[in-house]
Amino acid sequence: MQIKKIELDKSLKELTKHQTVVLPIACYETTIAQNIHGYIPLHWHEEIQFVLIVKGEAVFHINEEKVALQEGNGLFINSGCLHMVEDKNQSGCVYICLNVNPHFLLPQELLATYVYPYIQATNIPYLYIDENEAWGRNILEACIKINECIQRKLPYYEIEITGQITFIWQNLLMNGFQLEYDQMEMKKDERMKQMLNWIHLHYAEKIMLNDIARAGQLSRAECCRYFKRILKTSPLSYVMEYRIQKSLALLQDAESNVTEVAYQVGFNSTSYFIDKFRKSMDMTPLAYKKVKLDERR
Template structure:
């Protein structure tokens, strides 16, 4: 299955994942080197996510915590958890991982079922279980990693009736979760659980207004926090300042325009919130090591080759 080179985010930073309504699971390999910025930016989605790292070393940022997963290891990200996935080292070669995006309704069939009430919802709705890391050195986790790879192989082959095999494997996967939930780490202190909605509101505001001049005063008023609290919580949670994130998001949006339109560099700079083209080019080169014009030429050349 092809890599989703970059996520489509709606104006709330909620990712719109490519899971079909009739069978809501997406199975694919992802390579961080193929992302526009070299990583998956902060986002969240209703789907739960299982990943198994095939090569390289990656960082998973979730809440104020940072985890490392090496080749052979894996992880689970719970529903609606704000997260980002990045290479452990900047510009580090091959960082590939299998990814399963699964809407929870595929597991529990209907909300009032015993599967939902007894086995699925207690983990799905526990704010203290945002993330689980899998090691091949722990028996039940090694079994989980094996099942993730089996699901990928079954999905790739898509033999007649493959959906039955995937359902069987998914339920077995969750059974391992339920039976071993006492071993889960509980990494989120209460302040992170409390502030996650505000962080999502800040991101939503930036994603809606990135093309405009964004003032800290307007932002703080929109989410009902003081300016100082806004800055403190955002930096503590996402490990960067609000200003740094705004620049990052504007660059990401400009890259979309560079590869999908013939607009001039000057026009793109203004449409993505930069005060002038010179400042835009400076920031772009600082982040990617090349100018916007060079980036456009390289991407067009790759697309046509």
């Protein structure tokens, strides 16, 4: 079942429980355009993630990098990495998403040797999985099998899934990656999450650049560089976009009105909210509200 609205905490950590009834995993098909935002918003989670594009094309933004994926290929996203996903060229992109708790990858006795060093490495935020490479094909086919197991729920399917996950991780590790642990990178990631956390706690209030910089223990200039480098935008532009995204769910309430929503998400002018909303969403807040209410009928 696709998750159409990803619940996040104030630091952008995803709150969705990625597990079946008995296993700490989740596997489902995602149609990007069906998400409430029209894309998969910026978030992170402790689970590692494997992606297989089954239709169309997608662009993944992971930490500071952008990766385009076409049908048939996939991606590994490491634990704790900030990422978002957009449909490329309105292709109707659909992908299989497999999220696995790192503690479930291998028996406990092997975690310290074969799991923790890889999920803590700063040089592996993601890996491109090529269907033309034997190891990549093995991983992508295993993802398909896991998805089928969850859908069909044949006897002992949990045991089959467990074996497939071990097989996936073994194929990933057999590439022989050189692992790196950059303390500066770790600190940068932590500061970025601190600033985002502060914004998401205070977005409905008046926010100044100094406030955001202080949350990350940075100067104003360094704060701007962090946002530009990692999120490809300025701190205050991010605040603006976050407020608009928070308004989407509120506008879908039949009892809400545009002025109330504007003030709830931190705008002190209805006309300014309407202007920024139109530029971001290509329609006015009222038009968006009408479209969403009509979809329910």
